Each structure stands twice: as structure tokens, then as C-alpha cells.
Amino acid sequence: MIEVENLAKTFGVTRAVNGISFKVHDGEIYGLLGPNGSGKSTTMKILAGILKPTAGRVLVDGIDAGRDPLKVKEIVGYVPETPVLYESLTPVEFFNFIGSIRNIPAEKLEERVNRLVEAFELKGYLHKYIGSLSFGTKQKISLISALLHDPRVLIMDESMNGLDPKSARILRELLLEFKSEGRSIVFSTHVLQLAEMICDRVGVIYNGEIIAEGTVDELKEFAHEESLEDVFLKLTESKDEIYTVIQALKESL
Amino acid sequence: MFEIVKILYRELHYQIVRRNPMIANDERKFKSQLKNATSIKRGVGIQAGTFFFLGLMLAGGVAFAKDELQIGVMFASYAMIPFIFSLYITAVNSSYALSMGLFEPLKALPVKVGSLYLSELLLIDTIPAFTMMLPVVFVILFRHPTAGILALMWAVVGVFLGHTLGLIIYTVFGARTSEGTSRFGALKNLGKLIGVLLFMSIFYVGNYMQNYVREHIETIAPVFVKYSFAYPFSASSIFDPLQSLELLALYATLFGMLYVLTLKKLWGEIVEPTVSSTAVQKGAFKARKLPKVLALTLKDFKVVFRKSSMIAGLLIPVYFVLPQVFMALSRGEFSTMLATGLIFGLGWFSSIGADPVIKIDGKELDFLRTLPLTKKAFILSKSITMSAIPSATALAVIGIAHHYNGGEALYLLPHAFILPMMTSLTAMNYFYRYKGQEIGIPETNMGDIIVIFIIVGILFGIVGAPLLFMHGATGYAVSSAVGMVITGILVGMS
Numbered sequence: 046m047i048e049v050e051n052l053a054k055t056f057g058v059t060r061a062v063n064g065i066s067f068k069v070h071d072g073e074i075y076g077l078l079g080p081n082g083s084g085k086s087t088t089m090k091i092l093a094g095i096l097k098p099t100a101g102r103v104l105v106d107g108i109d110a111g112r113d114p115l116k117v118k119e120i121v122g123y124v125p126e127t128p129v130l131y132e133s134l135t136p137v138e139f140f141n142f143i144g145s146i147r148n149i150p151a152e153k154l155e156e157r158v159n160r161l162v163e164a165f166e167l168k169g170y171l172h173k174y175i176g177s178l179s180f181g182t183k184q185k186i187s188l189i190s191a192l193l194h195d196p197r198v199l200i201m202d203e204s205m206n207g208l209d210p211k212s213a214r215i216l217r218e219l220l221l222e223f224k225s226e227g228r229s230i231v232f233s234t235h236v237l238q239l240a241e242m243i244c245d246r247v248g249v250i251y252n253g254e255i256i257a258e259g260t261v262d263e264l265k266e267f268a269h270e271e272s273l274e275d276v277f278l279k280l281t282e283s284k285d286e287i288y289t290v291i292q293a294l295k296e297s298l
Numbered sequence: 299m300f301e302i303v304k305i306l307y308r309e310l311h312y313q314i315v316r317r318n319p320m321i322a323n324d325e326r327k328f329k330s331q332l333k334n335a336t337s338i339k340r341g342v343g344i345q346a347g348t349f350f351f352l353g354l355m356l357a358g359g360v361a362f363a364k365d366e367l368q369i370g371v372m373f374a375s376y377a378m379i380p381f382i383f384s385l386y387i388t389a390v391n392s393s394y395a396l397s398m399g400l401f402e403p404l405k406a407l408p409v410k411v412g413s414l415y416l417s418e419l420l421l422i423d424t425i426p427a428f429t430m431m432l433p434v435v436f437v438i439l440f441r442h443p444t445a446g447i448l449a450l451m452w453a454v455v456g457v458f459l460g461h462t463l464g465l466i467i468y469t470v471f472g473a474r475t476s477e478g479t480s481r482f483g484a485l486k487n488l489g490k491l492i493g494v495l496l497f498m499s500i501f502y503v504g505n506y507m508q509n510y511v512r513e514h515i516e517t518i519a520p521v522f523v524k525y526s527f528a529y530p531f532s533a534s535s536i537f538d539p540l541q542s543l544e545l546l547a548l549y550a551t552l553f554g555m556l557y558v559l560t561l562k563k564l565w566g567e568i569v570e571p572t573v574s575s576t577a578v579q580k581g582a583f584k585a586r587k588l589p590k591v592l593a594l595t596l597k598d599f600k601v602v603f604r605k606s607s608m609i610a611g612l613l614i615p616v617y618f619v620l621p622q623v624f625m626a627l628s629r630g631e632f633s634t635m636l637a638t639g640l641i642f643g644l645g646w647f648s649s650i651g652a653d654p655v656i657k658i659d660g661k662e663l664d665f666l667r668t669l670p671l672t673k674k675a676f677i678l679s680k681s682i683t684m685s686a687i688p689s690a691t692a693l694a695v696i697g698i699a700h701h702y703n704g705g706e707a708l709y710l711l712p713h714a715f716i717l718p719m720m721t722s723l724t725a726m727n728y729f730y731r732y733k734g735q736e737i738g739i740p741e742t743n744m745g746d747i748i749v750i751f752i753i754v755g756i757l758f759g760i761v762g763a764p765l766l767f768m769h770g771a772t773g774y775a776v777s778s779a780v781g782m783v784i785t786g787i788l789v790g791m792s
Contacts (some may be wrong), residue, residue: 095667115735118670129665131597133604138597141586145593146669151585158583171583174604191668 046071047092047198047229052101053253054087061087063253064101072227074220076244078237080281084253085233086126086202092231093123093200105198119147122196124204128187132176136167136186139175140193147194154193161189164215181207188216199223199230205239217243241273251281303418304338306400310419311335313398342425349426350433357433366445366537369438373449374534376434380456381530383427388420388464395419401568413465413564417557421461428457438536445536448543452533455549459529462557469564590671594679598658599686612654615647615688615718623695634706637699638765641692641710642758645717648688649750652725655684656740666737676737677726677792684725685718692718709774713761716781720757723788725750730792757784 047069054062062084069075079085090096091103094114103110110117131139144154162168165185170178175186184207191199199220205213220230220243234240240247241261248258257264257280261273268276278287312332334340356376363369395401395416404412431453439446527545535542588596602612619640626632659666666676692714699707728750729740761784764776 093668115670115672118668123668125664125668129661131601131662131665133601134597137583138600140583141588142593142597143669144585145588146590146671148590149587151587154587155583155585158585162583168582172580 046104046106047075047231048102048104049088049092050102050104052088052091052103053099054084054091054096055099061253062091062098065250065253065255066101067248067255067258069229069231071229072224073245074224074230074232074243076240076247077231077233077250078240078247078277079233079250083250083281085250088250089123089200089202089231089233092198093121094118095123119194120197121200122191122194122198123200124188124191124202126203126206128180128183130175130183130186130190133174135172135174136162137171139186140190143190143193149194157193157195158189161192164219165189165212179207181209181212184208185212192219197228199228199232201230201232203233203235205234205236237272237274237277247273249277249280256280300418302415303422306395306415306419307338307422308336310395310398310400311341313400338422342422345426346429349430353430353433356430357437360434360437361441366442369441369445370534370537373434373438373452373536374530374532376431377452377456377530377533380424380427380431380453381460383430384424384457384460385464385467387423387427388461389467391420391423392416392464392468396568405569411561411565413561413568416564416568417461417465417561420464421457424457424461428453431456442537444539448536448539448546449533451546452536452542455546455553456530456533458557459549459553462553462560465560465564466556469560469567590675591679591682594671594675595682595686598655598679598683601658602654602683612651612684612687615644615651616691619644619647619691619695623698627698632698632702634699634703634710637695637707637710638713640695641713641717642762644688644692644695645713645721646751646754646758648685648718648721649725649747649754651684651688651722652729652747652750655680655722656729658683663738671737673730673735673737674792677723677730678789681719681722681726681792684722685715688718688721689715706770709771712778713774713781716778716785717758717761720761720781720785720788721750721754723785723792724754724757727788727791728753760784 049065049067051064051066052062053060053064065084065088067075077085077088087096091098091110092105094105094110094117097114098111105117106120108116108120131142134142140154140158143149144151144158149157162171165188167182167185167189170182175183178186184204188204191201201220205216208216217239220232223230224245232240232244244261246258246260247264248255249264250256257267257276259267264273264276265271268279270276270279312335356379360369360372360376363372401412401416404415431449435446435449435453438449527548529549532542532545532549535545622636622640622643626636692710696707696710696714699710728746730737761777761781764780765773767773768776
């Protein structure tokens with residue numbers, strides 16, 4: 046379970062996250078939606094123990110992420126939006142490195158890696174330098190590396206980016222399996238149909254604040270809209286703006 | 299056209315600064331660092347000044363040369379410097395610039411030969427090597443004006459030849475992408491290490507050549523005359539203007555054509571690199587678990603050996619003790635006391651390795667921060683990486699001392715490990731002295747390295763003191779014990 050209370054984060058004079066609160070229960074997929082620069086990635090990095098909050102509190106399975114980030118990192122699997130990996134290592138070397146740092150028993154590591162490599166069809170890439178692989182393949186490696194320690198909490202920041210349809214489907218099924226096992230998942234995406242499909246609850250973050258929260262149906266009712274995309278555009282004040290921009294583009298092109 | 303090269307230069311250095319997370323997160327430091335790093339004038343100016351100063355030392359030899367023959371031969375031996383420097387810069391930096399994705403935006407544009415921009419970008423970095431030749435050229439110009447002008451032209455040709463060969467090397471070997479690890483990967487890495495070490499020894503070789511030429515001028519001169527068409531011997535023709543001009547024209551034409559052909563081929567390789575994949579290993583994943591600190595160290599070494607430019611930074615302590623080793627070997631004696639001094643020197647100069655070791659993790663530090671990794675484990679692993687090459691060199695020094703003096707040299711064995719480790723731990727504790735467990739890439743500058751030099755100097759004084767007051771095995775044993783205690787304290791502090 047994740048509990049976020051009055052969380053704030055500032056960088057210099059920029060207030061990236063402005064006193065947000067929400068809860069993610071065990072066995073729940075929580076979608077954090079918002080336009081670019083709204084504070085999603087910052088929030089997710091704080092949940093994963095990577096950044097320290099300026100104010101407020103984050104409890105991940107009862108552990109304070111601000112005070113004990115190392116313990117949080119032990120139970121969290123974090124997938125960033127852009128895979129940051131050691132490009133001069135091979136996936137085999139990289140997974141072994143993570144296994145050693147996370148103290149995963151060799152047998153367990155071997156079993157998990159081989160299972161995930163099989164699922165994401167990475168077998169042919171195991172001994173190639175990561176730097177020579179495609180973006181999508183790197184994203185798969187990043188995903189596998191976040192799952193190796195069997196995390197109780199998963200933080201996924203637009204992690205479907207670059208995945209082929211088959212891998213995206215496998216990941217979706219995997220997330221639903223994790224959910225059924227009682228794990229908490231925080232998920233951000235710009236593909237709103239996907240969010241509509243897998244998220245139990247959704248929080249819309251805008252200018253560092255959560256401006257709406259609830260199930261997809263609750264949000265539709267709240268905004269009087271038919272799709273999550275329309276709800277999102279309405280809440281983030283983008284809907285009217287879009288038509289003006291499109292009109293201007295049509296006239297100028 | 300130079301506008302594009304300026305943009306590429308700025309972009310290259312912006313990428314380097316941006317990948318220093320400690321600076322990237324501090325807007326003020328980031329901006330100030332960026333201002334210096336992206337300026338061609340400042341970047342090249344400082345380096346050119348340093349190289350000009352080194353060139354003054356070379357010019358001394360020419361100033362006091364007794365006749366034209368000696369000046370010509372001496373100049374020809376110096377002409378190797380801009381050639382090798384330019385070759386190295388071109389071969390190594392082209393790989394670095396392209397791996398940064400610098401030319402990706404150009405691929406989609408209607409650019410005919412984009413590699414020309416790469417060539418110009420790399421030539422900017424070879425300017426310092428050229429400025430090193432200037433004092434020599436000025437001295438010759440002052441003594442023999444015509445020969446001086448020809449010397450200047452040969453220096454330019456030297457840079458151009460090295461640059462063209464560097465481009466050829468990169469086009470033939472570097473631009474091709476290796477897909478993964480091969481059975482001979484370790485051998486290749488060893489070859490790379492030896493290559494870098496040899497390159498770094500070039501100044502010693504130059505110095506050695508200068509003395510050798512002075513002592514054996516009568517024997518060598520005919521060889522230089524016989525092979526005077528081949529660079530760098532050809533540069534000794536500066537006192538025969540007609541022959542020199544003919545050779546210059548020949549080189550300019552031949553390498554000019556090669557340069558144009560290479561640029562076209564290189565652009566093709568940049569747009570669509572040839573992928574070699576025959577030797578890549580295959581097979582399922584096999585787990586290999588290591589303690590955290592060792593896993594981090596092993597990762598560091600893999601990264602360093604696969605990015606050849608980083609090896610140079612770690613080899614610097616070796617570079618400092620090489621002259622003493624050469625001198626001692628040429629005298630045919632290598633006392634244990636000399637070996638002791640060298641091992642203390644090696645340990646002391648290990649401080650310089652702090653900068654490259656800290657920079658091994660660039661943008662990947664963001665990934666390390668997602669792992670449950672303590673600052674202590676990080677510091678210990680960096681200390682081991684930093685002390686590995688100095689310790690290995692110290693062992694080699696002990697081996698030589700053992701050859702000349704027998705078993706007595708083995709008393710130094712603990713020092714080979716303790717001293718570099720003490721330095722590494724001191725440096726890492728200094729740079730990571732902030733509270734909290736967060737890991738990062740601290741800013742390292744020459745001032746910090748000097749402070750570390752002083753601290754390590756005091757600690758080495760304490761470890762070395764027993765050797766002054768107690769003789770033989772007792773002195774070495776007590777000294778080792780003191781060193782171990784200090785190392786233990788430093789490990790505890792990290």
C-alpha cells in the first residue's frame with residue numbers, strides 16, 4: 046500500500062509537486078495521468094525513493110520513502126520512461142549486476158530472468174551490448190530489471206513506450222497478475238485507452254496538483270464526458286485550446 | 299559551414315556537462331560550467347597554451363643544436379608528435395562524438411558529406427598538438443628562415459596525415475558496430491590497454507629519441523637521408539627546399555585524395571554502419587552472483603575497458619613512475635629502496651585516478667539511484683577500481699626489484715595494496731563527505747586533487763616513518779601494520 050500525504054517537491058523556484066495526497070491500496074492499479082511537465086515523473090521518483098520530498102510524507106508499505114529510501118528501493122520496482130542502462134554491458138552482465146546488488150539468490154535470478162526473457166522474446170539479445178539494441182528492446186531490459194527482485198510495489202512511468210503490441214499485451218497481463226497477487230502498482234501513461242482498460246482508479250495531476258481522482262466511470266460522470274480522453278482534456282483545460290490550435294494550423298498550412 | 303561545426307562542438311560539450319547529474323541538478327553550476335565547456339576559444343585556448351609550454355622545452359634542443367643536419371633530424375623526430383596526437387584524437391574522439399548521437403539530426407537532412415563536419419570538429423581538438431610544434435618552428439625560423447617556413451608546412455602536414463589516418467582507422471574498424479561480447483573480447487581489451495599506454499609514453503619516447511639522436515648523429519643521419527621520403531624522416535628535408543617542397547606536394551596530393559575518399563566512405567558508415575555479428579556469444583542466461591562491492595567494481599572495469607578513452611585517465615599514475623623505472627633499468631640496478639620510493643609515489647599519484655573513476659557512471663547514475671545501494675558500498679567499489687591499476691603496477695615494480703635484489707623486495711608486497719587503497723579511500727571519503735546515503739557524481743577539480751595530495755602525503759608520512767627508524771623486515775612489517783590500521787579507519791569512515 047502507498048500513502049501520499051501533502052507531498053510537495055520544489056526545484057529551485059519551480060514547484061513541481063504542490064501538496065498532493067492519494068492512496069494506492071494493495072491489489073490496485075492506480076493511474077497517474079497528466080500532461081507533460083505536470084509533476085507525474087517527479088511524484089513517481091519520490092514514491093520509488095529516488096528523490097526526497099521537500100514537504101509531506103510518502104509511506105510505501107509503511108516505510109517512509111523520505112527517511113528510509115534504501116528500504117523502499119528494496120521493495121519497489123521502478124521503470125523510468127526512458128531506459129537508462131549501462132550500454133557497454135550485455136543484458137546477461139546487466140541482470141547479473143542487478144542480481145548481485147539486490148542480493149537475489151543465483152537460482153532464483155536465473156529462473157526469473159529466463160522466464161521473463163522468454164516472455165519478452167529477448168533470448169537472441171542476451172549477449173549483445175545494450176547500446177547496440179533498439180529502444181524497445183532496451184525498454185524490455187529495463188522492465189525485466191525492475192521485476193527481478195519480485196517487488197511488492199511497482200512504479201511504472203510511461204513504461205509501455207516503445208514496446209511492440211505483443212510485448213505491451215504481455216506486460217498488461219503481467220500487471221493484472223501482479224494486481225491479483227495483492228501488489229500495488231502506480232502507472233502513468235499518455236495512452237488513455239490503456240489507462241481506461243487496466244487502472245482501477247485514476248488521479249489526474251495538473252500543475253503539480255491532483256485535480257480529480259476516482260474510478261474511470263466516476264471521472265466520466267464528474268466531467269460529463271464519454272471517454273477518459275475527453276475527461277482528461279476537459280480537466281486539463283486543453284479541449285477548447287486544441288480546436289483553436291487545429292484551426293490555426295489548417296489556415297496556415 | 300563553421301557555424302554548423304560550432305553547433306556540433308557546443309552540442310558535444312553540452313552532452314558531456316548534462317551527463318554530470320550533480321551539476322545538472324544545480325542550475326547555477328550547470329550554467330557556469332556550460333559557458334566554459336561550450337566555448338571553442340576557451341576550451342582550445344587553455345589546452346593550446348599548455349602544449350605551447352611543452353613545445354618550449356622541445357625548442358630548447360633545437361636552439362642549441364650545432365648544425366643544420368642535427369636540427370633537421372631533431373625536427374623530424376619531433377614531427378611524430380602532431381602526427382600521433384592527431385591520429386589518436388581523430389580515432390578516439392570520432393567514436394566518442396558519434397556515440398553521443400551528435401550526427402543523428404544531420405542524417406535526416408539533405409547533407410551530402412556530413413563527415414566533413416566531423417573532420418573539422420576533430421581538427422579543432424588537434425590544434426593544441428600543432429601549437430606544441432610552434433616554438434620549435436619559431437626557433438628554426440629565427441635561425442634559418444626558409445627552413446622555418448618549410449618546418450611550419452611539415453607540422454601542418456603531420457597533423458593532416460595523422461588526421462587522415464585516424465579517419466581511415468575509424469572508418470575501417472571503429473564505425474563498424476560490434477554487437478556483443480566475443481571469445482576474444484578480453485584480448486582486444488588488453489591490446490587497447492597496451493595501445494593507450496604506448497601512446498601516453500610518446501613524450502618519453504620523444505625525449506629518448508632526442509638524446510639518442512644527439513649521441514648517435516653520425517650513424518643515424520644516413521638512415522634519415524636514405525628514407526627521407528617517408529614521414530616523419532621526410533621532415534628532415536627542411537634544409538633542401540626543392541626536395542622538401544616536392545615531398546610536401548606529394549603528401550598533400552596523395553593524402554588529399556585519400557581524405558576525400560575516406561570522408562565519403564565514412565559518411566556512408568555513419569548513416570548506415572556495417573554491423574559485425576559473427577563472433578557474438580549465444581546461450582541462455584546463467585546467474586553469477588557476487589558481493590555488492592565486487593559487482594560494482596567488475597561493472598566499472600567492464601565499462602572502462604569498453605570505453606578506451608577512460609583507460610587513459612586510470613593509467614596516469616603509471617605514467618608518472620615510468621621514467622624512473624626506465625632510468626633505473628638502463629643503469630642496470632634497481633634497489634629495494636628505489637622500489638619503496640616508487641611504490642609510495644605510485645600510491646600518492648593514485649589520487650589523480652579519482653576523477654575518471656567518479657566519472658565512469660555518467661547518465662547511468664540515474665539507474666544506480668533506483669537500486670538499494672549504500673554510499674559505503676559505492677565508495678568501497680570506487681576505491682577498489684581506483685587502486686587496481688596502481689596496485690598491479692606496484693606488483694610489477696616489486697617483481698623487478700625482486701629480480702635484482704632477491705627476497706628482500708617481497709617485504710613490500712603489503713604496501714603494493716595498502717598504499718593505493720589508502721589514497722583511493724581518502725579521495726572517495728573526501729568527495730563523498732556529505733551526510734546521507736545518496737550517491738552521485740561530485741564535482742572534481744584540481745584544487746580538490748591538491749587537497750587530497752596533501753592529506754595522503756601526511757598519511758604516507760605516518761606509514762613511511764617506521765622505514766626511517768627501523769631497518770629490514772621489522773621496518774616494513776611495522777610500516778605495513780600502520781598502513782593497515784589507517785586503511786581500516788578509512789574503510790570505517792566511508
